Amino acid sequence: MTDVASPTGLRKWWADRCWRAGGRLDRMGRWLLLHAPVAARAYARLLIGRRRPPRVFPGWTFGYEYFVERRWMAMRRGALWELALERSLDVPLTVPWHGGTRVEVMLGNDHSLCLYVAGSFEPNEFAFLDRLLRPGMTFIDIGANEGLFSLFAARRVGAVGRVVAVEPSSRERRQLERNVERNRLGNVTVVPHALGGEAGSARLHIAAKLHGGHNTFGEFVHEGASAVGSEEVPVETLDALAQRLALDRVDAVKIDVEGAELKVLNGGRDLLRTARPALLIEANEEALRRQNAGTAEMIALLRELGYEILVFSGRTGDVERLAENGMLSANIVAVPID
Template identity: 30%
Template sequence: MQKGTTVFIKLRRTLAPAMRQILEHVGPLRYVGVKMMSWYLKPTVQWDGHTVSVDPVDFGVSFELESTGEYEAASMAYCKSVLKPGMTFVDVGANIGLFSLMAARQVGPTGKVYAFEPGADNCTLLRKNIEQNGYRNVTIVEKAVSDKTGTCTLYQSGFNTADHRIYHVSNSRKQVTIGCVALDDYFPTGTTVDMIKMDIEGAEESGIRGMKRILNENQGVKFIVECWPAILRKVGTDPIQLFQSLEQTGFVFSFIDDATGAITRMANAEMAVMMCVQHKMANILCIRE
């Protein structure tokens, strides 16, 4: 990983929580920031052998990809090392499809990728990215992943398309009714799942609660989940208890530092969460040994 990229990611990770609060609640600054971003971002980016259409007013995934040429590089590299032809990958919170594109190439035409994304604009770009790169092994599900199947409210960020949430954030957000689904309802009993990536902005507890059967049936599944302790607590989730519940089913944890590329084994659930507290947020790799 290039030094400049590492510095950018560390700086963004440090400043992002404060910047999000400012842009969330100060309308004029949000307007100016989004307008300036639209001048900076190009409509397409060449990334990892793919042509990726991006959102020119997105402070999140599109901005990071355009600025650094990478997105969660260590997490991506780990997925690449594990995924093989014929495997099944589930992308929960697919956004514009970077993990889905990577996985579609890795698992090949005999494998399967399921991309769950509730945001309509994100889904438009997700479909475009899958189609323009020629993949036929990706199923796109325009729904939020939760512990129930039905409908819920999506509170959409006006500046970061990776920050749409299924719980109330602020009155400045546009609210839309969307479909939601529990993975245990979506996938029939006995479905083989080799890897899951989950990034759903604080709703991870409900998403995990809705896929207990899948995790139980697939003892060898590799599971990468974002841990943002402050947001988890804000919605009433104790992050340590959440990871302890996974620990009780046999999972062990590694901290993924996407800024440096390091993947470090953690002694237990509490240590994994404390590392995320120190870094504001991070991906945690969960595997059974």
């Protein structure tokens, strides 16, 4: 029997009661999902936590609050998420996102695991952009997916600023457009093309539901990702896009295109030399290699164009200069030296 008279005993007693209550809630939530979906969505909404402003999160990894910290509320939300995945249930939810925006997610995929269950997605990258973006700026989101970066940037740059959201996948683009419309963001231009090193067309492999954010022109590199189809999509260069949209300034560019990052940079050399935007780029060696590139080539090109490379520190979550022979973070920042 637990001695609740001591502080340690009281903590153990309280933890035991909390986890027992959590188990009962999980059983109820799973029953509702299977037998009363309308009530289940209402229950799921009650579990949504409040959205904090962007801030650094040292050591963040995918689903950290759920898989590592095992936070009590995250575990309750996770019970619903896992059942939706296991039974292939369609459970749409609208969750709060940065800047007072709202995003629709479907339980049972990567996005809802981060946004609904864990409550965070690439927090260090968003904290960096929160410091960088100001009203009146222009932000290009290449590989916008469902719009997490685009929505946030649109609120940061304001009505006098501009966001260009580039998303070639028709499935993700439909969700992106719904999210833009839901948040009444008139400063977002959605581009239904891919960007690359030269104009033309390419076949985009569409990932299955669980890993819907990993559509690629190469081969899938993330564990468990597989194709459910493909689309032939138009490709233009970043330079051509900026000229076509008459962008008189570009202040920041995010590039997350599952291994085609070097191609995008090569197609934007003129813009990078003249507009000198800050860059936030995914740096996945294996994804790049499967499209005949590599991080070393990408870093060399950025330095040739006069950029300094910053990485996200695992210790602080903030950006710091890339040390000689240092390790790259999953995403890197490149800032113009001049």
